[in-house]
Amino acid sequence: MSRSKNNTPQGVSRRTILKTGATAAVVASSPMFFMRNAWAQEFRNDPSKQSTVTFGFNVPQTGPYADEGADELRAYKLAVKHLNGEGDGGMINTMQPSSLKGNGILGKKVQFVTGDTQTKSDAARASAQRMIQRDGVTMFTGGSSSGVAIACQSLAQELGVIYMCGLTHSNDTTGKDKRRYGFRHFFNAYMSGRALGPVLKEEYGTDRRAYHLTADYTWGWTQEESMKNTTEELGWTTARTVRTPVGAGDYSQYLTQVLSSDADVLILNHYGNDMVNSLTQAVNFGMRDRSVNGKNFEIVVPLFSRLMAQGAGNAIKGILGSTNWNWSLQDAGSLAFVKSFGAEYGAPPSQAAHTCYVQTLLYANACEMAGTFYPPEVIKTLEGFKFDGMGNGPTEYRADDHQCFKDVLVVRGAEDPTNQFDLLDVVKEVPRSQVEYDPSIFGGELGPYKV
Amino acid sequence: MNMSARAKIQTTPAKDWILFIAFSIVILTMPLWTMPIGASYPALLQKFAIYGIFAIGFNILFGLTGYLSFGHAAFLGVGSYAAVWSFKLFTMNAIPAVIFGVIFSGLLAYLVGFICLRRTGIYFSILTLAFAQMCYRLAYSVLTPITNGETGLQLSGGDPRIIDRMFFEASPGLPSPRLFGYELGGYAGFYFCAVMMIITFFIAMRITRSPFGMKLKAIRSNQNRMNYIGFHTRPYTQMAFVISGMFAGLAGALLAVTDPLAGAERMTWTASGEVVLMTILGGVGTLIGPVLGAGAIKYFENIFSAFNENLLHNTFAILPDGLENIVVSAISPFVGNGWHLTLGLIFMAVVIFLPGGFMEGITRIQRYIDRKRNGSVDSKTENEKEPNHG
Incomplete structure (x- = not known):
């Protein structure tokens, strides 16, 4: 508008310009009235106008949990590959029910950015803020410490971006510090x-x-x-x-x-x-x-x-x-995952890698099912979601506390390992019913869907 | 020393005002000029401002009196804890949080200074380091009910927030820090910190130029002589220590304002060392230097650490494949989780070639330009190593 004003020839009056301007403003704003729904669904880092969707992988690359972090990052990269239809597809083929098509998520190619949590809450939050504010991630995930997971989860709630917890085993993560925007697949103490x-x-x-x-x-x-x-x-x-x-x-x-x-x-x-x-x-x-x-x-x-x-x-x-999981399990999901992880990196995945991989797929699948990246809808899809074929048998994301319920493995350090990776013998697969509990025993409150 | 060089070192109130106004403009326009270097997002801008305050405060002690404290992170931590407790107990308004942060860190600084300032030099540094580690360990163990240990102190829905409750009902979800109704997230948080930083810069400038600042500088150059001429130096060093501790507390409180969480890790000795690095990197004893140093370190920590191999491959995609791989593998140890290595190399280079920090570099360039313009070379200015206190 200012441009047309500069180029105004002598003959056009101020009045004409004002009138045109007003009309233009009304025309420009009218979609806002008619597309109320679209307006209501506006959310942070909405990828719908881009051809890609970005995930943030926030893992410890330094500090006492750095080994776990490195393995988590490998799993995330593999998950992104599989989501984009590269490689052999891994657990996408065994997951049930699955809406994943191997063409990204909702047709958008998956990209990622990485960060170092240093196993410190401050550093983890600083890194997550960079991902959310600068890199525009739609979901972030990772962490190999419950302190970090809890700090990231509350940031997720504040900023309205979903956080899929990586390896975190504290009861508090889905207990007294649980959040609507945080989800945990891993088991707990x-x-x-x-x-x-x-x-x-x-x-x-x-x-x-x-x-x-x-x-x-x-x-x-x-x-x-x-x-x-x-x-x-x-x-x-x-x-x-x-x-x-x-x-x-x-x-x-x-x-x-x-x-x-x-x-x-x-x-x-x-x-x-x-x-x-x-x-x-x-x-x-x-x-x-x-x-x-x-x-x-x-x-x-x-x-x-x-x-x-x-x-x-x-x-x-x-x-x-x-x-939570061991690579020696013989179900279809575990076999598929171990095979593609081994082919990519030459070593079997750790339980940290497994949970991170599964979390990425679960989020992607929830977006496909919900048909949108709009967090409240994705959250509602994940809540109470029952699935199988991800290495732990039938699993459920409990709606009350965003904790996954599944079988737990009791293991023993192998007395004489047959190879350098075969270090744990599974003693017992404890059924889900034996480890279930009432969500109210830990207190806490999930908070609102919309922030 | 020729006249032009002397004129540069001499400071006048008018020049100070120009410096102050220029500084304010540069800080307030930071979201614009940090855009090209990928640093223009609120969380990092807030960190620039907050650690700038921390470094300015540290410089009042180290730069003026020459007392090297290795325990300033303790004051930062106490400031954070006090601010979060103010959020939990009283109100989500940022002003009381900042005031509490400054008061409590000031009290701790008084106590620590009272004991540590009986010694000078390395003994003083070790004592402050010991106190800071003690605070850190306390926060980690016996003070867990106050600090929530390693997990860190966080807001929760069940907090009393007495003052807030008097005026309005609790809304669902966790509240966020605000300034009389304005939420202090994102850029609003940055501008709040930026204004605080400009105020602290002004205070630091007034202190440096005042008779009090002159005495502090005298203490640095020769404390014995001060004592011989009948000057009792302790009250002055004590004062400088407390002021500097309060600045650190302000920085800590602002950390909590922009992100309501306080953890014991803010008090580790590496955090104390970081502010020393910032000050030395930027230029000890200068007004702007510490701010530059703080910015540089935070930039490295947040931006360099995020580079991964993918990004490098994309950056160097124009090169032929073989060369691209060589370049990427040559650079990758220095970025990502190797950012400490790069920072270390830069620090070494600065200490060896520019003992006065970035500010010495700037002064040298200024002189070089001056010489070019005047066409005359004065050998004395060449040898002048004393950093410009301006």
Whole structure:
């Protein structure tokens, strides 16, 4: 308009210009009145005007969980490939029900940006803000720490962009800190406790004295609480619970205290490099050769992963723990995923990689099903979504707390591994019914759909 | 020293006003000129402003008195915690949060300064470092009920927010920090921080030019001589320490205002070291230098760390394939999670070639241009290493 004003020839009056201007304004704004619905659905980083949709992969590339982060990133890249119809399609072929067509999402090619969480809440949020504000991501995902996941999840709620949690095991993620815009496929500490209980009873009896070493943050706290409750229900007693800082490296000062106590079981509520260090040091202290109260001294690691088993080497042999998924599972989904991951990277995927891959596909599928990227609609599609063929058997995203419910694996460190990746033996597949709980026990509130 | 060089070092109130106005304009137009370097998004702009404040405050202590504190992150952390508690207990308004942040960090700074300032040099640095680590460990362990440990302190729906509740009902979902009805997210948050930064810059400038600032500089050049002529220096260093701690608290509170979450990791010794790096990188003792240094470090942390191989391949796609792969594999260790490496190299280069930081580089360029214009070379200006305090 200003342009036409500049070029106004002498003969045209001011009045004409004003009139034309007013008409133009009315014409330009009329779609707003008629397309009310489109107006209402305006949301942050709406990709509908672009030919691509961008995901943000926010994983720890440095810090104590860096190994997990690297594997998560591999899985994300593979998921993007499969979504765009490249490679062999992996779990897209086994997922049921699936609306994915292998041509991106809603016809849009999937792109991604990456970031480093440094396993710190501040850095993770800064990185996520960059993805959302500058790179325009429609969904972000990742994290290998519950502290980070909870921080990212509340950012997701504030900014109205869906966050699909990566590896996070704390009860709080879908408990007291749950959010409408956050979803967790991974299992949690409560389920670990429930699943491990019967096996511990079978293996170690009902008269034991447990000593806890716990990573000092949300995941460790809830893990310790869940394990304590489970073991005390079996009749065990708790000698002491000690909190250790994340990334401590040297645990000898804590382990000597274990030696001088009357405990006969050590429960290591540690993860990642922390667990590799504490377990290796505990074994080097000769703990497993001791006998206390007339029983063999045992070590339990409630949350296990193959990557950690790899790091801990021989120390892992015979140790009991639980895991979300293991690459040795023989169902169609796991086989397809392990095959395409192995072909791409030459090593089987970890449980962190599995959950991240599945989360990306689940989000993509929900968008296809909802027919839109509009977050409230996508959220409603994911809530209560039941699916199969993703490696864990029949699974449900519970609507009340955005937690997935599925079978849990109890595993043991392999006594004599046949190859460098075959480090965990599955002891028991604990059925979903045994690990289910009432969502109200942890409190929390999901918050509104529309922000 | 020739006349033109002397005129440069001399500062006049008029020149200060020009500097101040130019600074304000540059800061307020930041969303525009950071566009080409990919930094123009609210979260990073907020960080530029906030860490700029942190560095300006740190420079009041380190740049003027020469006391190198290795524990300033503790004040930043306390500022954040105080602000988040103000959000939780009283109101989501940012003003009380900022005031509480400044007060509490000021109190802590008084206490820490009272003990640490009895020593100078390396002993002072070690003492402050010890205090900061102590605060960090406390936040992590025994103070968990106040700090929520490693998870970090967050808002929750069940917070009392007494003052807010007196005026209106709680809305569903979590509230966000506001300034009398204006939400302080995105660019509004940046402008709030930018205005705070301009105010702190003004205060820092007034302090530097005041008799008080002159005494601080005298303490740096020779504290013994000050004592011999009958000057009791402790109150002055104590004052500088508290002011600088309060600036750090303000920065911490602003971090909480723009993103209502406070974590103990803000208080680690690496965070304390970061502000030292910022100040040295930009130019110790200069007014603008610390702001430049803070910007540079935050830029590296947020932008360089996000480069991945895909992006590099896209950038160098015009090169022939073989060459492209070589270039990408040569550059990739320095970007992405290798951004620390690049920062380290730049830091080394600055310390070796420009001991006065970026500001020395700017002063040198200025002099070079001046010489070209005047056509005369004065060997004395060449040897002048003292950074321009302006």
